[in-house]
Amino acid sequence: MQCKTAAFHAAISVLVGSLFPMSAMAAPTESIATNDATAATRDANADVLKRLPFANRQDFEDAQRGWVGSLDSGEIRNADGRVVWNLDAYAFLRDDASPASVNPSLWRQAQLNLKHGLFKVTDRIYQVRGFDLSNMTIVEGDSGLIVIDPLLTAETARAAIDVYYKYRPKKPIVAVIYSHSHVDHFGGVKGVVSQDDVKSGKVKIYAPEGFMEEAISENIFAGNAMSRRAQYMYGALLPKGPQGQVDAGLGKTVSLGTITLIPPTDLIGKTGETRTIDGVRIEFQMAPGSEAPAEMLMYFPQWRALCAAEDATHNLHNLYTIRGAQVRDANQWWRALDETIDRYGNRTDVIFAQHHWPKWGQQSITGFLSRQRDAYKFIHDQTLRLANQGYTMTEVGERVKLPPSLASQWDLRDYYGTVNHNAKAVYQRYLGWYSGDPADLHPLPPEESAQRYVQYMGGADKILAQASKSYAQGDYRWVAQVVKHVVYADPSNLAARKLEADALEQLGYQTEAASWRSAYLVGAYELRNGVPKLQGTQTASPDMIGAMTDTMFLDFLAVRLNGERAAGHDLKFNWVQPDTGKRYALSVENGVFLYKPERQFDDAGATLTMPRSALIGSLLGQTTLPAELSAGRAKVDGDPAVLKSWMGMLDKFDPQFNIVTP
CATH class of the missing domain: 3.60.15.30 (Metallo-beta-lactamase domain)
Known part of the structure; x- marks a missing residue:
């Protein structure tokens, strides 16, 4: 039991941070x-x-x-x-x-x-x-x-x-x-x-x-x-x-x-x-x-x-x-x-x-x-x-x-x-997003296109010299648009970051829209200072998570599955809710997390018996899976490595990912 508990707890910890940004x-x-x-x-x-x-x-x-x-x-x-x-x-x-x-x-x-x-x-x-x-x-x-x-x-x-x-x-x-x-x-x-x-x-x-x-x-x-x-x-x-x-x-x-x-x-x-x-x-x-x-x-x-x-x-x-x-x-x-x-x-x-x-x-x-x-x-x-x-x-x-x-x-x-x-x-x-022009159908991603823009325009120094003139003329929309390429091509270019930040700031000062003002000024802040690492409240609060239906909860977990890591893996496992009697057959195949209500796999690699509230509680940090196992409110039958493997396929999202830099 100790081995199963340790393995599963390690897997659970992978999930906790990704669930609640x-x-x-x-x-x-x-x-x-x-x-x-x-x-x-x-x-x-x-x-x-x-x-x-x-x-x-x-x-x-x-x-x-x-x-x-x-x-x-x-x-x-x-x-x-x-x-x-x-x-x-x-x-x-x-x-x-x-x-x-x-x-x-x-x-x-x-x-x-x-x-x-x-x-x-x-x-x-x-x-x-x-x-x-x-x-x-x-x-x-x-x-x-x-x-x-x-x-x-x-x-x-x-x-x-x-x-x-x-x-x-x-x-x-x-x-x-x-x-x-x-x-x-x-x-x-x-x-x-x-x-x-x-x-x-x-x-x-x-x-x-x-x-x-x-x-x-x-x-x-x-x-x-x-x-x-x-x-x-x-x-x-x-x-x-x-x-x-x-x-x-x-x-x-x-x-x-x-x-x-x-x-x-x-x-x-x-x-x-x-x-x-x-x-x-x-x-x-x-x-x-x-x-x-x-x-x-x-x-x-x-x-x-x-x-x-x-x-x-x-x-x-x-x-x-x-x-x-x-x-x-x-x-x-x-x-x-x-x-x-x-x-x-x-x-x-x-x-x-x-x-x-x-x-x-x-x-x-x-x-x-x-x-x-x-x-x-x-x-x-x-x-x-x-x-x-x-x-x-x-x-x-x-x-x-x-x-x-x-x-x-x-x-x-x-x-x-x-x-x-x-x-x-x-x-x-x-x-939809497509303009109808085939040149826009499959453009290069931002970092790659930025490097080529900078090369075609004669290099970062030449772009910044031209953009500085445009800034002096008050052409802030264009400065932000063009200098963005220099920043994406080389985020360590401090002169580019400063000039783009200065342009965004003036756009923020001018706009009538509070939402645009905030966006411009936060972008300027992060170009100058980097992305802050903060502690904040959780939008996915216990009440919000607890109010999800089982279908929503399982769909939410499916969003976390990393298709590349899951590719080539076929897993089958069961989830039983002892308090409600609900049963689910869960699987990973073709890089997809699937679930079937009121079904159980006869050949499942593992079965987790645990109330939904307890599972959510463990994910929220209100309890832990080891505590639930020790208290007899949870049970793992079969090979816990199957569950650990599935948990290892789940992404942990960075709540402070980059926006104005690559």
Whole structure:
């Protein structure tokens, strides 16, 4: 038994690190070397002040309307005293005049997103805003509270409900509603209710049909890559300041706490379905495939109030998110908003969403929803018009521009999504990555092509001399594009790294999009300083892993199988779950990990008998396989070398892989 235990434990350790990547939410860097805005950047940002209606202050009035109160401090800490949320770091945003290193339009949005605390939306509907990337909405029932979207992490959710209780009666929470399947709208649930309360029936949890599958799959299968790329999108490593991170567009940033999940007890499946919860009647509109694969809007007829979930917020949203995810359907999105207008437009006095601030007044609300609808439809239709004329994805991104009637609206500016990358998303959805030009069908990989580009262009020194002239002329897009080849050809070329970083930095200072700004500035940081090695929270948290179905769990393991290492190996082994009676026949053949439910191989090389929860626990470090074997909760029959061989085929993903260097 000792031999089997040691062999299997060694194999398990190979798996642990690959299963649970670090998230983007790591401790921010205290200080980094930066440059000032150049003359070209100053001119570009000054031009923005001339082109947009900064004199219109309606959003500032709406964002402050109904304010009740907030935290005494801008900091929220976890049980260990670590800061998981810090609004005090954004004190620099209180300056009205935008600095030269921030696009003035983005500065305006960052100031609006800094307004925080408890706000009264209308009778018996309140929101806690500014405590995370998303909002928590609290609806007062006859005897208890209904919480809509309990933020990203448990610590910020707990602080949000505490702020509500600071100013309002302390009624019990009787229901939680998840508006959709993105983690910033459910991850804090255990900060407001417990699993026991839900299990006992004291609290019900409502969600759109398909919620669990979408919530888990998006964060798991490509989770390591998404987490790394999210570091660029949200700028979590950047210091807060005029030359660092100022906002995330959709909210200030993401919190650094604990992601939790309690599965829903009641699913909503059809538009027009209603629920009466503690005396509050709610009518649901389903919007699957719009901003999220599983999403729903909510109408409260008692107060003529509409919760738009995340389908209509105060920015142009993402059809493609640059952290990486499946492309969203602009056609579904505009149709959902069109239905919203038809169903609720003439009977809504206030609209609020799970990001940003509400709008009041029927005419204002209808105009807002119509603009949002028209923007997504315009991008969809014009992209396909151009694609059908033979324009490529990159060309489409440059050509599609919102008409002035839409582009001049603050609630359609490029703070989170951009017209440029949204048009590319529509192209990708319909036509994929290939431009149609055979020269693009099988290009050389970046490192190899970079070496040849440098050789063809006369060597690194000549390229850098030319690029330096372009930098002096303010041609930063071209400098970043061309010097990237020098860096990929020779990542040790410090002059190239510095010049590319300088160009990316100025692009970051100029862009209106918070996500692009963060990406540019993080890229500049890593070119100058290398990739930081950090400790962070885990996107694949115990609750998220535990909520996976067996099929998801086994598919997740299959993603880790290294096809090259597995080639030429044929393995058969069984997995038995003694607590559920479920049985699986597992195999590796042709470089593929396969599984058959309710099957067992008669000629299996080994059989692992172990509850799924115990296996997950051992992978999470909550227990170990030796401990489970010793306690009699696990058993290995047959040759443990078969299991060790399989484990040795599983990749351990690097959560901090290179992006701006090879």
